[in-house]
Amino acid sequence: MAIATPAAPTVDVPAIPLRQLLPWLAFTALLGLLVIFFVSADQGAISIPAGNAIHEWVHDGRHLLGYPCH
Amino acid sequence: MTPRTFLVHGLLAGLFAGIAAFLVAHALGEPPLETAISLEQEHSHESGHEHENGVTVSRENQSTWGLATGTLAIGAALGGLVGLAAAVALGRLGRIRATQSTALVALVGFVAVALVPFLKYPATPPAVGDPDTIGHRTALYFSFLGLSVLAAIAAVVLAARLLPRLGTYRTVLAAAGGYLVVMVLAAELMPTVDEVGSFPASTLWEFRRSSITTLASLWAVLGVALVGLVGRTQEKLAVENARRELAASL
Ligand SMILES: [Zn+2]
Numbered sequence: 001m002a003i004a005t006p007a008a009p010t011v012d013v014p015a016i017p018l019r020q021l022l023p024w025l026a027f028t029a030l031l032g033l034l035v036i037f038f039v040s041a042d043q044g045a046i047s048i049p050a051g052n053a054i055h056e057w058v059h060d061g062r063h064l065l066g067y068p069c070h
Numbered sequence: 071m072t073p074r075t076f077l078v079h080g081l082l083a084g085l086f087a088g089i090a091a092f093l094v095a096h097a098l099g100e101p102p103l104e105t106a107i108s109l110e111q112e113h114s115h116e117s118g119h120e121h122e123n124g125v126t127v128s129r130e131n132q133s134t135w136g137l138a139t140g141t142l143a144i145g146a147a148l149g150g151l152v153g154l155a156a157a158v159a160l161g162r163l164g165r166i167r168a169t170q171s172t173a174l175v176a177l178v179g180f181v182a183v184a185l186v187p188f189l190k191y192p193a194t195p196p197a198v199g200d201p202d203t204i205g206h207r208t209a210l211y212f213s214f215l216g217l218s219v220l221a222a223i224a225a226v227v228l229a230a231r232l233l234p235r236l237g238t239y240r241t242v243l244a245a246a247g248g249y250l251v252v253m254v255l256a257a258e259l260m261p262t263v264d265e266v267g268s269f270p271a272s273t274l275w276e277f278r279r280s281s282i283t284t285l286a287s288l289w290a291v292l293g294v295a296l297v298g299l300v301g302r303t304q305e306k307l308a309v310e311n312a313r314r315e316l317a318a319s320l
Contacts, residue, residue, distance in 0.1 A: 015161030024073035035147040045208035056127040061140020064099040066193035068207040
């Protein structure tokens, strides 16, 4: 007599192939890191462009999000 | 599900996270930050040190639109990155659902990107950092952050390999333990930054508590929103598949 096997509590989820992921990853990483750089570090240790307009504008966010400021 | 799905969901969740971070930072963080700025101004009048020439943004703009710009930009950027990381993790972390692997990525992200760097190099209010050491402090902070992210990625990749052999409990123990050993060692070896001086301890504590609460809110909303969006898409796909199968069987 066959005993019904209990349904597995887990599932198989197909992974997205790395080759398909790579361009998305590269693009997002580049853009994301650029945005993070401008908010967190620009016109502090390094200045692109020169000046302090970006630093001054995002100043409070820089301090409260934990980035070194002044 | 495609990389595009994850990126769009991540950006949307990041936007929600940025809004939440702004609200928390504005409500909890601005009061101690204002106190710190008034202390700094008293101090700079005494020593005659003034800000260099350049653009000045009013305090009102800095604490509202400027702060919102920062939290929304960081929220969206982290959202995109976490979304894509969740796309990579999908189906690669053992037999767990898309919502579960996504939640795991967000949790690891919070620990590696926000919590652990904060423990070594905590946020400082204005008047605490020495402007002359900004280069050194920035280098230290981002080196530690980079190492933390790399160690966390390595731990997760290792865990995915070990899982079939060791089982969940031992794998999680080994991966979390490995990450912890690397980061504790790095924290021991890297220099400590202490430029607090005579800054009032209660204001410093209030500022740091508000900062880590802001970061925790950002990551919590990011994780919860992303898991919700991924779960909704997954359900839609399941319903579609069931309908297709039914149609094929007729
Ligand atoms: Zn500052």
